[in-house]
Amino acid sequence: MSTVKLTVNGKAVAVDVEDRTLLVHLLRDHLNLTGTHVGCDTSQCGACVVHIDGRAVKSCTMLAGQADGADVTTIEGIAKGDELHPMQAAFRDNHGLQCGYCTPGMIMSAIDIVHRYGGQLDEATVRHELEGNICRCTGYHNIVKAVLDAAGRMKVAQAAE
Amino acid sequence: MYQTTYHRASSVDEAASLFAKGSEAKFLAGGQTLLPVMKQRLAAPSDVIDLGKIKDLIGVEASGDTLTIKAATPHYDVATSDAAKKAIPALAYLASLIGDPAVRYRGTIGGSLANNDPAADYPAATLALGATIKTNKRTIAADDYFQGLFATALEDGEIITQVSFPVPAKAGYAKFPHPASRFALTGVFVAQTKSGEVRVAATGASQSGVMRVPAIEAALKANWSPAAIDSVSISASGLLSDIHGSSDYRANLVKVMAQRAVAAAG
Numbered sequence: 001m002s003t004v005k006l007t008v009n010g011k012a013v014a015v016d017v018e019d020r021t022l023l024v025h026l027l028r029d030h031l032n033l034t035g036t037h038v039g040c041d042t043s044q045c046g047a048c049v050v051h052i053d054g055r056a057v058k059s060c061t062m063l064a065g066q067a068d069g070a071d072v073t074t075i076e077g078i079a080k081g082d083e084l085h086p087m088q089a090a091f092r093d094n095h096g097l098q099c100g101y102c103t104p105g106m107i108m109s110a111i112d113i114v115h116r117y118g119g120q121l122d123e124a125t126v127r128h129e130l131e132g133n134i135c136r137c138t139g140y141h142n143i144v145k146a147v148l149d150a151a152g153r154m155k156v157a158q159a160a161e
Numbered sequence: 162m163y164q165t166t167y168h169r170a171s172s173v174d175e176a177a178s179l180f181a182k183g184s185e186a187k188f189l190a191g192g193q194t195l196l197p198v199m200k201q202r203l204a205a206p207s208d209v210i211d212l213g214k215i216k217d218l219i220g221v222e223a224s225g226d227t228l229t230i231k232a233a234t235p236h237y238d239v240a241t242s243d244a245a246k247k248a249i250p251a252l253a254y255l256a257s258l259i260g261d262p263a264v265r266y267r268g269t270i271g272g273s274l275a276n277n278d279p280a281a282d283y284p285a286a287t288l289a290l291g292a293t294i295k296t297n298k299r300t301i302a303a304d305d306y307f308q309g310l311f312a313t314a315l316e317d318g319e320i321i322t323q324v325s326f327p328v329p330a331k332a333g334y335a336k337f338p339h340p341a342s343r344f345a346l347t348g349v350f351v352a353q354t355k356s357g358e359v360r361v362a363a364t365g366a367s368q369s370g371v372m373r374v375p376a377i378e379a380a381l382k383a384n385w386s387p388a389a390i391d392s393v394s395i396s397a398s399g400l401l402s403d404i405h406g407s408s409d410y411r412a413n414l415v416k417v418m419a420q421r422a423v424a425a426a427g
Contacts, residue, residue, distance in 0.1 A: 002167065019167040019209075022196075043197050044341070046263060055237075055266040061196050062267070065167040066189075066211060109263065131343070132261025 004064045008033070009077030015064070023067050024048045024059040027074060035075035035104050039134070046133030049105040050074045056112035058132075075104035078111070086153035087111050087146075096146030098137035109133050110147045114154050121151045163205040169214055173297050173320055176210050180318045183208030188320060190233055190272030193264050218271070218322060223248040226328045226355065232271025232321040240265065249290070251332040251350070251426065255282050258336055260343050271321040274306075277313050277370060279401070280344040284371035286334065289350035289362035292326045309369045330355045331385070333426030335418040336365075339405060346406055347414035349374070351422040353385060361419060366400050366411045377419050387420035 005014045008031060015030045027033045027050070039047030041060055048060040051073040078085040084092070087107050097103045113129045114121065126147045127140065135143060166183075170176035180186045187206035189195055190213055198204045212218060218233035221242040228248040230239055239245050240257035259265055259273075259282050273283040274294065287294070287303045294301045297320045306314045315321070329352040336348030345365035352360050359382045361374045380389045395415045400408035 018164070020162045020165050020199075022162075022200075041200065043193065043264065046261075049263055052266075056263055057266050058263045061193060061264075063167055063189075063192070063196065063209070063211075065169065066192065066213065068169065112262070129262055132263045 002065055004068045006067050006069065007071045009073060017064050019063070019065060021064040022060055023050070023062040023064050023072075026064040026067075027059060027072075033074050033076050037101055037104055039101065039105070044132075044134065045102065045105070046109060047102050047105040049108040049133065051108060051112065054115075056109045073108075075107060078107070085111070086157055087114070087150040090146040090150035090153060091143070094142050094146035094149055096138070096143045097135075102133060102135045102137075106130070106133050106135065106143055110143075110150065111154075113147065114151045117151075119151065119155050121148060123148065162199050163202060165199070165206055166208045167211065168208060169211045172215060173212075173217065173322060176212055176215065176320060177297055177318060179208065179210045183210070186210055186318075188212055188275070190269040190275070191235060191267040192272075193260065193268040194272065194276050194278065212271070212320065213269070221245050223328075228252070228326045228328060229323050230270050230326070231323045232274075233269050236260070236265040236268050236270070237262070239270065248328045249326055249332060251334045251352075251422075252286050252290070252326060254425075255286050255334045255336075255348075255350070258282060258334075258338065258343070270324055274324065275313065275315060275321055277307060277311050278344070279310050279367065279370040280339075280346070280348075280365040281371075282334075282336065282345060282348055282364060285345075285348050285350040285362045285364040286326070286332075287324060287362075288371050288373065289352045289360045290326045290329060290332065291352075291354070291360060292324050294321055295323045295325065296321050307371050312370070327354065329353055330357075331426040333422035333424070335421035335425060337414050337418060347411050347418055349377075349415060349418035349422050351377075351381065351419060351426055353381070353426075358382075359385070363415050363418070366415050368399050368401055374415060374419065377416070381423065385423065387423045390416055390420050390423070 037047035039045035043061040184207045186208040223244040236256045245253040332352040334350045336345045347365045361377045395412040397408035397412040402408040
């Protein structure tokens with residue numbers, strides 16, 4: 001057992017876990033943040049994507065101990081109170097989901113994509129950049145539309161700040 | 162995953178001494194291979210020694226005719242490094258093709274080379290560019306480093322600290338990625354050194370891991386152009402064959418990827 005100290009969605013936490021615990025299980029089982037999903041558990045599907053120090057990574061492929069001292073943001077941490085994050089709002093408005101299982105990971109990856117590309121996003125880039133996130137319902141079409149929509153909204157939101 | 166004990170090393174020396182104390186210790190870099198393997202219970206290290214936060218192991222530097230990538234530098238940082246893009250653009254491009262974006266934030270060059278997966282990307286660049294692998298004990302030439310499937314010259318407990326790539330006159334990389342895993346079904350890195358030597362290495366093709374391709378090297382030495390490879394014949398003997406592609410298919414891919422890599426190199 002080890003004590004892992006990290007910041008999750010702005011809150012400092014210390015959690016006692018077995019050394020073999022994966023970050024995703026620390027989040028889900030110890031902090032009850034069940035918005036982050038385990039899909040494939042083989043590093044391929046991206047349902048478990050969270051931000052570690054601002055970078056979108058697969059939390060099923062990190063030991064909890066590796067996140068000691070890190071700043072972690074999960075799907076629960078991106079809305080401002082009742083106001084959805086522009087990426088969440090765009091997924092809702094564009095019907096960028098069906099069953100919703102992959103959505104938290106899609107949204108966390110998509111925010112990272114917009115941060116990296118800013119206003120330079122086009123459809124081909126979004127499709128390519130989402131290659132680490134698998135959706136078995138939508139055929140991706142509305143997901144891509146949502147990400148492009150959100151890229152515009154996030155630019156506007158940034159300009160307003 | 163079986164029980165293990167996690168250690169975060171703050172220096173290479175500390176990592177080496179932690180390794181020596183463990184009964185069956187493993188080094189952890191980005192963990193994008195080791196952790197999935199541990200989850201499948203195909204590996205059960207007593208101790209996992211994390212190298213990922215050792216500051217001396219992170220960074221990309223160009224000086225003179227050498228580009229040095231420290232071992233725990235993630236693929237994303239190589240792909241976006243101004244120094245790497247300027248010195249060896251083909252190497253930065255290769256890093257941008259590994260896995261997917263989330264994997265590239267975590268996976269490292271040192272981890273890739275220590276694991277030496279027969280379909281990994283970095284071994285192709287390391288061998289074709291004639292890089293030098295520095296460890297906490299010695300330096301190893303790429304020609305001596307790769308010793309077959311998942312086999313390298315590294316001794317037990319030896320830690321890669323950095324990889325130095327001589328800046329070539331020309332270089333290019335082309336890969337045919339497996340559509341699901343993004344590993345190379347076949348990838349070919351071509352390089353022309355500043356002294357005029359031509360080196361070509363293929364990954365994903367051979368049963369023995371990354372390999373030089375002498376027939377293509379000779380053709381390109383005589384005439385550096387994609388067309389020069391048209392008449393080269395690659396033997397399917399010793400090449401991988403699986404549900405994704407036969408050895409004949411891969412033999413042809415070696416040629417085609419080499420041609421695309423030369424076209425990209427210019």
